[in-house]
Amino acid sequence: MREINPRICDTTLRDGSHAMAHQFTPEQVRAVVSGLAEAGVPVIEVSHGDGLGGSSFQYGFSKVPEEQLLAAAADAIKDKKLAVLLLPGIGTKEELRMAAAYGAKVARICTHVTEADICEQHIGLAKQLGMEVVGFLMLAHMVPPEKIVEQGKLMESYGADCVYVTDSAGAMTPRDVRERVTALREALNIEVGFHAHMNLALGVANTLEAIECGATQVDGATCGLGAGAGNTPTEILVAVLDKLGYKTGIDVRKIMDVAEDIVRPMMPRPQVIDRAALSLGYYGVYSSFLLHTYRAAERFGVDARDILAELGRRKVVGGQEDMIVDVAVELARQQGKEPAAVGRA
Amino acid sequence: MPKIKTAIIGSGNIGTDLMYKLLRSPWLELTMMVGIDPTSEGLARARALGIATTDKGIEDFLRQPEVAEIVFDATSAKAHRQHAPLLEQAGKIVIDLTPAAIGKYVVPPVNLGAHLDAKNVNLVSCGGQATIPIVAAIRRVQPVKYAEIVATIASKSAGPGTRQNIDEFTQTTAQGLVDMGGAERGKAIIILNPAEPPIIMRNTIYAMVEDPDQAAITKSILDMVRTVQEYVPGYRLRTEPLFDGNKVTVFIEVEGAGDYLPTYSGNLDIMTAAAVKVGEEFAKYLLAKRGAAVPAGV
Numbered sequence: 001m002r003e004i005n006p007r008i009c010d011t012t013l014r015d016g017s018h019a020m021a022h023q024f025t026p027e028q029v030r031a032v033v034s035g036l037a038e039a040g041v042p043v044i045e046v047s048h049g050d051g052l053g054g055s056s057f058q059y060g061f062s063k064v065p066e067e068q069l070l071a072a073a074a075d076a077i078k079d080k081k082l083a084v085l086l087l088p089g090i091g092t093k094e095e096l097r098m099a100a101a102y103g104a105k106v107a108r109i110c111t112h113v114t115e116a117d118i119c120e121q122h123i124g125l126a127k128q129l130g131m132e133v134v135g136f137l138m139l140a141h142m143v144p145p146e147k148i149v150e151q152g153k154l155m156e157s158y159g160a161d162c163v164y165v166t167d168s169a170g171a172m173t174p175r176d177v178r179e180r181v182t183a184l185r186e187a188l189n190i191e192v193g194f195h196a197h198m199n200l201a202l203g204v205a206n207t208l209e210a211i212e213c214g215a216t217q218v219d220g221a222t223c224g225l226g227a228g229a230g231n232t233p234t235e236i237l238v239a240v241l242d243k244l245g246y247k248t249g250i251d252v253r254k255i256m257d258v259a260e261d262i263v264r265p266m267m268p269r270p271q272v273i274d275r276a277a278l279s280l281g282y283y284g285v286y287s288s289f290l291l292h293t294y295r296a297a298e299r300f301g302v303d304a305r306d307i308l309a310e311l312g313r314r315k316v317v318g319g320q321e322d323m324i325v326d327v328a329v330e331l332a333r334q335q336g337k338e339p340a341a342v343g344r345a
Numbered sequence: 346m347p348k349i350k351t352a353i354i355g356s357g358n359i360g361t362d363l364m365y366k367l368l369r370s371p372w373l374e375l376t377m378m379v380g381i382d383p384t385s386e387g388l389a390r391a392r393a394l395g396i397a398t399t400d401k402g403i404e405d406f407l408r409q410p411e412v413a414e415i416v417f418d419a420t421s422a423k424a425h426r427q428h429a430p431l432l433e434q435a436g437k438i439v440i441d442l443t444p445a446a447i448g449k450y451v452v453p454p455v456n457l458g459a460h461l462d463a464k465n466v467n468l469v470s471c472g473g474q475a476t477i478p479i480v481a482a483i484r485r486v487q488p489v490k491y492a493e494i495v496a497t498i499a500s501k502s503a504g505p506g507t508r509q510n511i512d513e514f515t516q517t518t519a520q521g522l523v524d525m526g527g528a529e530r531g532k533a534i535i536i537l538n539p540a541e542p543p544i545i546m547r548n549t550i551y552a553m554v555e556d557p558d559q560a561a562i563t564k565s566i567l568d569m570v571r572t573v574q575e576y577v578p579g580y581r582l583r584t585e586p587l588f589d590g591n592k593v594t595v596f597i598e599v600e601g602a603g604d605y606l607p608t609y610s611g612n613l614d615i616m617t618a619a620a621v622k623v624g625e626e627f628a629k630y631l632l633a634k635r636g637a638a639v640p641a642g643v
Contacts, residue, residue: 056532057493057551057592089535092512114539115500118511315540322495322549326596329584 005247007217009043009106010036010234011195012263013073014085016225017049018288020268023063026072028266034076035262036222039254041234043106045083046073049227049288050319051110052084052099053091058321059288066095067102074103081105085136088119090319096122100129109155110136110166112317113143116151123158134193134217135160138318141171141284145183152184152192162191162217167206168318170197170228171284174209185214193217196232198224199281201273203232204240211246222259223267228287229277235259276304283312292321296328306331348374349628352412354403354428355419356380356387358504358606359442363417363617364391365604370621372628376413379406390605403428410435414631415624418443421506422513429465438627439465440620443506444513453622454478454572455525461630466623470514471612472496472533473521474619475548475580479595480526482569483552486561491553492528494518497536499543502610511535528552546611547583550595559588566595576622577615578602 013032017024029046036044046069048054048062055062062069073082083106084099096107107126109119116137126133135155140148152163165180172180177194184192194210196203196219207218220234235255242252276294280287285308297304310327351373353360360378364387367375378391383400391398397412399405406412416437418425425445432439441448448465451457452474460466468474476494483489496518507514515533522531538544554562563586573580579600587594599611606613 056534057553057594058495058534058549088511089515089537092515094512112537112539115508115537117505117508118537120509121512314544315538317536317538317540319495319534319536320497320538322497322547322594322596325587325594326547326549326583329587 004216006211006215006241007042008234008237008248008250009045009083009217009219010041010221011045011219011231012036012221012223012225012234013069014045014047015049015227015231016221017047018227018291019225019230019271020266021291022048022055022060024069025063026068029069029072030076031262032222032258033073035258037076037078037080039258040250041080041255042249043081043083044073044077045085045108046070047085051087051091052095054087067098070099070102070104081132083108085110086122087111087319088122093122093125096125097129100131105131106134107131108134108136109160110138113137113140113148113151116154119155120158123155123160127159133160135163136166136195137164138166138168139284139286140165140180141167141169141176142315145179148180149183149187152188156188156190160190162193163188164193164195164217165210165215166195167197168286169284170199170203170281170287172206173200173202174205177206177209178213181210181213181215191216193219195219197226197281197287198229198231198271198273199277199287204236207232207237208240211241222255222263224271225263225267226271226287228280228290229273230271233259276308279305279308283308285311285316286318288318289321289324292324296324300328300332301337302328302331302335346371347632348372349415349631350374350376350413351415351417351624352377352379352406353417353419354379354406356382356385356391357419359613359617360417360419361387361390362605362613363419363442363620364396366617366621368394370625372625373415373621377406379403403431407431407435410437414438415440415627417620417624422510433464437464440623441465441467442616442620444470444510444517446517450521450525451623452477452521452525453576453619454569455481457623457626461627468616468619468623469521469525470518471498471546471616472514472535472548473518473525474615475546475597475599475612476518476550477521477526478569478573479550479566479597480522480528480552482565483554483562483593484527486558486565487554489526489528489552489554491530492522492526493532493534493551494522495534495536495549496612497538497544497547498612499546499609500537500539501543502546502606502612503537543607543609545609546599548597548599550597552593553591554593555591557588557591557593562586562593577618579608579611579614
């Protein structure tokens with residue numbers, strides 16, 4: 001019997017938005033939230049994949065306004081907590097206020113792992129609105145543990161209740177997770193969390209490692225629905241933690257049913273680790289680049305892996321989706337394709 | 346040829362870079378650099394160049410207001426809100442480089458001469474200076490239903506002001522895309538990238554245009570790029586505009602002139618370059634009003 005039980009946040013309706021090309025409907029949101037709440041998932045995240053206000057040419061337009069999805073979620077969530085994601089620079093305090101008005105109780109505020117000082121006002125506002133605040137340090141594989149500690153302390157000083165080691169590229173091995181989570185645990189007086197992607201097939205193992213190192217909040221997505229090869233599948237994580245004696249408060253059979261009966265039929269494509277998804281983890285590239293990279297690779301006639309390798313080499317960060325086309329055009333030109341043809345494709 | 350006297354308030358990175366650009370201006374004379382930190386490197390550099398300085402802030406400048414007719418404010422939005430009424434009272438023309446957005450927006454290739462009787466003009470934001478001209482270039486060919494820009498800058502070139510109030514950037518720039526670019530709706534995104542060596546400022550402009558006339562839009566954009574290059578030499582297209590259905594995509598990079606700030610800081614360079622351009626336009630206007638001969642072609 002474990003003393004500390006991790007709290008699971010299900011992000012099917014946020015990270016999964018990437019895999020759905022941001023086409024979730026209010027009916028789908030209502031069905032998934034309802035199932036997750038019934039299964040006992042304590043925190044349920046709903047937002048555009050790139051956070052509130054993410055609907056754009058750059059990331060993909062949402063099928064329906066975010067307000068409608070939040071309203072549908074709030075309607076079905078019962079006593080569970082509604083979480084939203086916000087990336088300062090993309091969304092603003094205005095969207096955070098809107099989400100709070102729709103009943104969001106947890107604000108997950110994300111910055112690149114070295115740029116925490118851009119979110120002071122957003123964390124401050126979320127606290128002022130009475131929300132619980134989680135600070136997300138994205139692409140945490142890119143810097144050593146000391147840097148994560150420095151940035152995590154900033155988020156703590158702004159009022160965050162928890163800081164996440166966010167493996168946005170699904171590029172970490174269990175050792176990377178251990179070093180980072182342990183360092184944050186030792187340096188902070190607030191909770192530490194962990195968010196994984198399946199690009200190297202290590203999502204469940206890494207999440208387990210994080211929990212063993214003291215992470216008390218972890219993320220999952222049913223059927224793994226998420227960017228890249230997807231996130232740690234909530235139903236698998238719940239089953240594994242149950243076997244190990246952790247109490248997540250989530251019913252193993254019911255969460256399996258949510259995944260299989262509600263979420264799987266919505267999925268446009270299976271969540272697999274193909275060579276492009278594996279390349280995300282291998283080259284350390286932001287997972288949401290996957291579908292955009294497929295499109296650019298096809299449009300400009302270049303190998304998706306070449307695009308991802310080049311993006312990794314340039315140390316592109318989360319949100320720089322415009323670089324995919326930029327790099328694809330450059331590669332096409334290097335490979336002898338006519339620039340005019342490229343331009344008029 | 347007579348010049349119009351100017352002062353810079355703010356001796357930080359932007360003010361110092363602006364100082365070097367003003368020293369080259371045929372229309373503007375920099376007479377004073379105003380700071381608040383006696384140990385400021387910008388003030389030391391100004392002194393070494395023989396320019397009058399004060400480290401006692403705007404109050405000291407206001408004791409000798411005849412020193413300058415045009416004042417560049419390169420402090421912060423918060424400081425500018427305090428400076429604006431004081432400078433107005435003193436009858437100064439103010440070119441505001443902060444995001445305070447008190448005055449009318451000016452983006453040189455779009456509306457350079459539009460507010461020459463105003464006492465306070467604002468330069469929107471670095472992303473606005475870099476992208477609004479492109480939206481305007483598309484708009485002069487066909488209506489733009491929606492414009493969206495993504496400005497990516499090196500972490501090292503984003504100062505504490507930008508970092509503490511990043512929403513100010515996105516909201517002001519989005520407004521500029523509509524008010525100045527002529528788009529029906531606007532959205533702005535800013536991304537900080539910490540890669541080493543630091544990346545050059547990049548801007549991606551997306552415009553929603555119904556049935557775009559590719560040749561005419563491309564030509565208009567190329568013309569506009571040349572216009573911006575007249576005062577920002579490092580402003581360039583990374584590739585020809587891309588057309589995909591009703592989406593027009595334009596990639597711009599801005600390399601700085603390296604006057605004081607490193608060349609990757611194109612985001613800061615385009616602000617100081619625009620400030621000089623606007624200041625010179627005011628100077629020409631003032632001189633013309635006073636009957637001074639303005640040589641043609643300058």
